[in-house]
Amino acid sequence: MGTVRMGEIEVSKRTGEELVARGLGSCIGLALIDHMSGVAGMAHIVLPESSGHTSTAEPGKFADTGVPALIAQMQRAGAVTRRLDAVMAGGARMFALGEMDIGARNAEAVTAGLTRAGLRVRAADTGGNRGRTMRLTVGEFEVTVKEAGGEPVTLFDAAPGPASKRLAARA
Amino acid sequence: MTPRYTELQLDALRELANIASGNAATSLAQMLGREVELNVPRVLALPLADAVEACGSPEDATTSVVIPLDGDVTGVVLLLIEPQGAETLCPLLGVDAWDEIGESALREIGNILGTSCLNALASMTGLHLEPRPPHLTTDMLGAIVSSLALTTTASAELVLVLDSELSVAGEPCSISFVLLPTEGGVSDLLAPLGLAEAA
Incomplete structure (x- = not known):
């Protein structure tokens, strides 16, 4: 089971493995799925821009470096960029403190990064003032989002592979 | 540049946290008419992800003031109360935990604890510290702590957490007391302690 901690990127093609970004506040959980090659990835992005920061060791921390880093890692695992389904969650404004709405800026910066890569967001659950957990099971490619004390809600279902496989999985 | 703290600085911060949370514990004891225990505070200077996890499991529902x-000095004082702690505290004050009155009681507890902590810090350092009105929310611990840490330290490279645990004697109630400067x-x-310069 892969917990994707703040600033981390995880990519997997092991069927059944879970990628989870827990307790997203103003952070963004970004899931990318290539159901043809069976590769899925998740980034737990903390801040919109890497400029002025020294930690290039953590490209996943920033939207502007994290989106291309996640895509590159997925390509190395056999994914094809144009086939990627992008799903994001988080970007809340937990407290009305300070002038900056980091959550909203994070969501914008992730969307901009995806656009630069020629991808659009297929499903998103961002904003508001509640924390979220984003979960993705490799091979099933269903992305769920859960709020504190709530039940997981399906945000996106990539309808993987041929229909017969899906029916078999359900039986 | 990543700010680093010397052992001496961390010791001084731990001592400040100790006295400040001791003061808060006394206020809580007076308010509840119960004995309140206080552990030795932790002072942690950690990268954001580790700092958040040091406060507890990121997905756990937690009430925060x-x-x-x-x-x-600017920053945030944060009180983290486990759901069970809220259910213990409110009846001690004669209110239910999960309605509006319970919420306002918890906010008031937070206010009193925060203010007594700040008074102690102010009198030790001679600094002028002013608490603003408290916010109360019940949500995932990780979402709360990470979002607050990002509003206090925009770079989020190293977060300083001053963390003490208060518990009400004989009751299943513990409160984490976190200072995020x-x-x-x-x-x-x-x-004011002559320790501003990093070695």
């Missing part, structure tokens, strides 16, 4: 700091706020706290 957030008191923004103004004045000579802004980066400049740490040296402001240390300057």
